[in-house]
Amino acid sequence: MAFIWPSLLAMILFIAVPIVSVAYQSLFVEHQQIMTQVESCGPFGCKSEARVDAAAMAELRTEEPMGRYNGLGTYTNASHLAFGELRAAWAASEGFGDFFDKVMNLPFYKALIFTLCYTFIVTPLVIVLGFCIAVAVNAVSARLKGPVIFFSLLPMIVTPLIGALVLFWMIDSRGIIGATLQVLFNDPQLSLKASPTLTWVTLFVYGVWHSAPFAFVVFYAGLQTVPQDTLESAMVDGASRWERIKYVTIPYLMPLATFIALMQLMDNFRVFEPVIGFSAEASASSLSTLIYSDLRSGDFPLFGSAAATSLLTIFGVVILLSPVLIRTWREFKHKG
Amino acid sequence: MNGFLKASVAIAALVGGAGMAMADCGIEKGSVRILSNDFAALHVVASAAETCASGTVTVTKNQTTEHKDIQVPALTTNPANYTVAMIATNSVTPLLTNDLVRPLDEYVEKWGQDLQESQLIRVDGKIMAIAYMVNAEHLFYREDILAENGIEVPTSFDEMLAAGQKLRDAGIANPLAVAYQSGWYLGAAFVNTYLGTGGEFFKDGTAEVDINNENGIRTLETLKAMSGYMSPDFITYSTNSLRPMWEAGDTAIQISWGSTTGQYIADDSAVPEVAKATKFAAAPTINGGSIPSAALWWDGFVIAKNVSDEDAEASFRAMMVGISPDTAAANPEVAVWLVKGYEPTPAAVGVVADLEGGARPYPMLPYMGLLHTALGDNLAEFMQGKESAEQALADVTAAYTTAAKEAGFIE
Numbered sequence: 001m002a003f004i005w006p007s008l009l010a011m012i013l014f015i016a017v018p019i020v021s022v023a024y025q026s027l028f029v030e031h032q033q034i035m036t037q038v039e040s041c042g043p044f045g046c047k048s049e050a051r052v053d054a055a056a057m058a059e060l061r062t063e064e065p066m067g068r069y070n071g072l073g074t075y076t077n078a079s080h081l082a083f084g085e086l087r088a089a090w091a092a093s094e095g096f097g098d099f100f101d102k103v104m105n106l107p108f109y110k111a112l113i114f115t116l117c118y119t120f121i122v123t124p125l126v127i128v129l130g131f132c133i134a135v136a137v138n139a140v141s142a143r144l145k146g147p148v149i150f151f152s153l154l155p156m157i158v159t160p161l162i163g164a165l166v167l168f169w170m171i172d173s174r175g176i177i178g179a180t181l182q183v184l185f186n187d188p189q190l191s192l193k194a195s196p197t198l199t200w201v202t203l204f205v206y207g208v209w210h211s212a213p214f215a216f217v218v219f220y221a222g223l224q225t226v227p228q229d230t231l232e233s234a235m236v237d238g239a240s241r242w243e244r245i246k247y248v249t250i251p252y253l254m255p256l257a258t259f260i261a262l263m264q265l266m267d268n269f270r271v272f273e274p275v276i277g278f279s280a281e282a283s284a285s286s287l288s289t290l291i292y293s294d295l296r297s298g299d300f301p302l303f304g305s306a307a308a309t310s311l312l313t314i315f316g317v318v319i320l321l322s323p324v325l326i327r328t329w330r331e332f333k334h335k336g
Numbered sequence: 337m338n339g340f341l342k343a344s345v346a347i348a349a350l351v352g353g354a355g356m357a358m359a360d361c362g363i364e365k366g367s368v369r370i371l372s373n374d375f376a377a378l379h380v381v382a383s384a385a386e387t388c389a390s391g392t393v394t395v396t397k398n399q400t401t402e403h404k405d406i407q408v409p410a411l412t413t414n415p416a417n418y419t420v421a422m423i424a425t426n427s428v429t430p431l432l433t434n435d436l437v438r439p440l441d442e443y444v445e446k447w448g449q450d451l452q453e454s455q456l457i458r459v460d461g462k463i464m465a466i467a468y469m470v471n472a473e474h475l476f477y478r479e480d481i482l483a484e485n486g487i488e489v490p491t492s493f494d495e496m497l498a499a500g501q502k503l504r505d506a507g508i509a510n511p512l513a514v515a516y517q518s519g520w521y522l523g524a525a526f527v528n529t530y531l532g533t534g535g536e537f538f539k540d541g542t543a544e545v546d547i548n549n550e551n552g553i554r555t556l557e558t559l560k561a562m563s564g565y566m567s568p569d570f571i572t573y574s575t576n577s578l579r580p581m582w583e584a585g586d587t588a589i590q591i592s593w594g595s596t597t598g599q600y601i602a603d604d605s606a607v608p609e610v611a612k613a614t615k616f617a618a619a620p621t622i623n624g625g626s627i628p629s630a631a632l633w634w635d636g637f638v639i640a641k642n643v644s645d646e647d648a649e650a651s652f653r654a655m656m657v658g659i660s661p662d663t664a665a666a667n668p669e670v671a672v673w674l675v676k677g678y679e680p681t682p683a684a685v686g687v688v689a690d691l692e693g694g695a696r697p698y699p700m701l702p703y704m705g706l707l708h709t710a711l712g713d714n715l716a717e718f719m720q721g722k723e724s725a726e727q728a729l730a731d732v733t734a735a736y737t738t739a740a741k742e743a744g745f746i747e
Contacts, residue, residue, distance in 0.1 A: 029741070029742045029743075029744070030742060030743050030744040031744050032744045032747065033702070033743070033744040033745050035702075038459055038460045039458075039459075039460060039461070040457070040458065040459045040460070040700065041456070041457070041458040042425075042454075042456075042457045042458075042467060042634055042697075042700075043454045043455070043467050043470055043634045043674055044632055044634070044697040047700075049700060049701060050541070050543075050701055050702065051432065051433075051459065051460075051702065052432075052433040052702050054432070054433060054434065054435030055435065057433075057435075058435060068744070074742065077738050077741075077742075078734050078735070078737075078738045079735065079738045079739070085734075105723070105727070105731065107713075107735065168572075172569055172572075173567055173568055173569050174567075174581075174586075178569075188509060189568050190568070191567075191568035191569050193568075193569045193571065193572045194568045194569060194570075194571060194720065195720075196720065196722070278572075279517060279518070279572040280572075281518045281519055281713070281716070282518035282571045282572070282716030282717075282719075282720065283716070283720070293709070293713060296405050296709075299404075299408075299426075299427075299429060299430035299433070299702070299705035299706070300430070300705070300706060300739075300743040302739060302742050302743065304742055305738075305739075305742055
């Protein structure tokens, strides 16, 4: 047992402790601000304006540094699970569609829907595309393999934000892709950035483009270990190329696909850079961008709100991964 | 021996050189660390302050658009990471709220001979900041294109929309531009336009927002109507995205920042014929009103509280050089200076017109930043035609109220 202690200690220090502190933070909000009316003068004249009494606030903060205890209030407010708003929407709705529209107008659910769509559309496409590239590259002659592998990996080598920005300017209505599409569809007002649907599609395409090389590398490594004698006996039996892939290669690589699915589900559920890189906040927000905007909220970082969204994100990841984890656990016990 | 001699001479020259620079600002010792936003006028000020660097005085600067998010944590540490924060109407409030800046009365008395009364920002009788320039968004127009199409310089949004239609008919597909990028810029566009209606953002004396009214709806409808004459990608354009379109001749009328005008009409512009035809005027009025729909801003600096008195005094004196009448006189085009001896230049026409037209200042309230964020996050759907103006304003109200409750401004 002794050998797991170093890694266990690191996990406690760098994973468990921060999560516990975030959970604790999420139960608190800022103190009630103590305001005073103060005469303030500047280039545009004088005005009596409300100001925060900094000295009184400092005293309050030394007494209770965490702020006001708010319990689960932050989780249930309008910016998060919005129970009150949900109830009101349900009572006022004429039908399910109307209710759904109202729910989609709540910031947390809007972000959740995009995050889930991104996760469940990008992940399978990455796996399929990565596998196809791996099979194709594997068939290329040995001399060309080096350069082909390099180019296939490029999307992953490019820093995500830079990749997103490059594409962002290319799809601008004055950029090469945007302008070409306008000519192709003969619609001068066509814009990939203006329409929410097209923005979503762009983000999905970017996500697949960026992550496919990861799946490709893993599958390509796996392909090198597919037993040659099994493949050869399949050929002797008269199996076509497609049948060999379907009945030998794919079953053999299945554990790798599970691994990629796990990694991608986790990564995609935390989608962030593309939304920022594509300036897509108008049409798409994810759980991570909600946290980001809370921490940059005007002049007061909303730590409690950001902490609550973080914990809800962790909760979401656990739910997403639980089927796979349960299966792995069963197999483990079975073997044991 | 010869080598030693040469080295000694070189060192003597260096020390002598440092001594001379010291003589310029007269600062004996200290560390000046500047944090500021990132635009031309601020580069000029920081570079002028940097000339005070000497063997015993160090001057460093960090000029970034992220300054607003850096400043509070950076000035909270003791000693603070920066001794000087260059701020504007909005970014000074979090520093005041958290008690991170020191009163400057003593320094103004000792070293502020060049300052004018209008530059002193007094809060509760104490000088807390020094302003050196004013800024506002206003109209930019292409004199040649407007004349060709027989269009008068628009003074109201209605005239601006009519001009947009006329220009579109004349073959300019998307003649108007305003930075409507979802987020801070869209929030700023709303604030500017709403100020023009004469409405107030908050219920009198409270932090409760009051924009879901006729003025708010009129504001949104105006923004939406304007977007009809803009590039279809308008929801992703920030201030910096406007200049390439302007210089390419794609747009003919826009609303943008006074602090950028110098670049538009610079002699060394990449497109001199566009630069020559670019003129400025007051921001348009709205709803038959008489005041330009633009918020007035001042830019200034504060000195951090959590630094040694020596560094604070050195910083104040270096900044006095940074914003000296000489600096302003040498760079009259980059800003509308509040500094003594400054005369408005052609680049300042727009801001001056806003001022003379009676435009209102950006509200310097502690909770205004929260409202600005809520506006920026919740208006995009309306602008894209996905929800009604009432719904958008209700969403803003809900988002602001939640945030203001968490920040402790509303019970």
